[in-house]
Amino acid sequence: MSITSSRPSLRAPGGLAAARLAALRNSFRAARPSLALYLAIRSLGLVVLVLWSASTGKSAHVLLSRRWDSLWYTRVAEHGYDFTLQAPDGRSLSGMAFFPLLPWLEEGLSAVSPLSLSDAGLVVSALASVAAAWGIHAVASHVHGPRAGLVLVGLWAALPVGIVQSMAYSESLFVALAAWSLYSVLTGRWITAGLLSLLAGLTRPIGLAVCAALIVAALLATADSLRTRRRLPDPVAAMAVGCAIAPLGAAGFVLWVGHRQGHLLGYLDVQVGWGNGFDGGIAFARFLSSFAHSGVVTAVVVVLLFLLAAWPHRIGLRQGQPVALVVYSAVVTLLALGASGYFGSKPRLLMPAFPLLLPLAVVLARSRPAYLWATLTTLTAAGAVYGAFWLNGSGPP
Known part of the structure; x- marks a missing residue:
């Protein structure tokens, strides 16, 4: 006598779609x-x-x-x-x-x-x-x-x-x-991650942060698999596809702007017109230390800024936060603090870095x-x- 499982087979027509829809419903109920x-x-x-x-x-x-x-x-x-x-x-x-x-x-x-x-x-x-x-x-x-x-x-x-x-x-x-x-x-849904990263890259320049998180996570997963099992991980093809498509949104738009502007880095010229750029946080530090008019004070403020930004990432790693989240929030933070544009926009530019709040959320959740x-x-x-x-x-x- 054979036993037939009532669970729908993922190989059956519509089985995978039904399973994903059920998972989505469960996720919504939990949220x-x-x-x-x-x-x-x-x-x-x-x-x-x-x-x-x-x-x-x-x-x-x-x-x-x-x-x-x-x-x-x-x-x-x-x-x-x-x-x-x-x-x-x-x-x-x-x-x-x-x-x-x-x-x-x-x-x-x-x-x-x-x-x-x-x-x-x-x-x-x-x-x-x-x-x-x-x-x-x-x-x-x-x-x-x-x-x-x-x-x-x-x-x-x-x-x-x-x-x-x-x-x-x-x-x-x-x-x-x-x-x-x-x-x-x-x-482990690498292709979905790549597609969403592509769309994020069509939304804001910091789509680079999502792309970086995906690629670093894929590289570390591959390295870990090679070290422990001495072979490539099973989803290596999906990883490769996800990593390949992830930067296409941001890169495609920037290259298109460059074509419109007549040279490869034309998007940077557009940003200069708006008074934006990237100087590693020097302009922001000068703004904060403007009362002292001192190059030494500016250098000290730069160091303090990035030490302060690094602290929640360190706490997150100690709490077991996945590297992908740390990389994502670190790149968002770097781009926000390192931008030389309007300084009042810094908090808004940091808002997408929600993993920075995760260490505090963990502490409060346990309180x-x-x-x-x-x-x-x-x-x-x-x-x-x-x-x-x-x-x-x-x-x-």
Whole structure:
């Protein structure tokens, strides 16, 4: 007598798709408390923003959808990359500084709905922020358990600049793609990780961080397999494909801009027009030490900045954080602190580095519930007030 398993075979037509759909449903069920916490924290931030804006005679809707970079994304969606503005100081501000995935999504959603481009950007950002919270929960739960996932999502939502997650900016979209790409790396889904890395690279320049994390993880897995089993790991072909496609998004856009500009590094010229560049943190250190007007002080501040940035990575490694997460957050941190542009944007540029919050999330997850919820409540209230104050003031550049 033969025994037939009731479990669907992955070799059967639709078996793999059904298994993946079931895994996705289970992942969503596990993440529901984290998503509810995320929505509650961000909703409070939006309520405070609306009330604050009304008291100052401003529109929260305009602040979220039609100010600063969000204007440029809609300009790209509407006019393509031919749109430029002349700054008062003579610099040429080109839309080619902004990567294309968010404008493409804005244009597509606006074309099939009554939404304007700016409102389509808000919808994309809102959906992407929930996907980002889900991905962050999945990463943290995989490494340290579901309680750490819940806390990490809460910490990320309550960041002082967390209001950007609700704006028509590309941060939420990027973090959603980055988090799920990292989760795919941690679970051995190399081709999926590569595809998501490609899309992250079409969203923001720091797509390089996702690509680096994938490639380093693949190289270390290969080296470990060769050292312990003296043969290549079984998914080596999938690893190779994932690593090959991961940089294509960012590299393709940068090369296209270079072609439009007439030389290979034309994207750097576009960034110079915006006053952006990379100097390893020297300009940022000079800004922080400007009161002393001393080259020695600047050098000291540079060292302190990078020691401070290295500390959470060291703690993360001691807690058993996977190398892929450390590499990702390290590259994001390096690019954020090393950029020579507007210094007020540093916290916003660091926001995608959510693994930096994981050491704190682990500590809070292991603490008493009263201490955990008091901490999250305090951070949530402070973040909501600061976000409203910030957007009604200088706001993100």
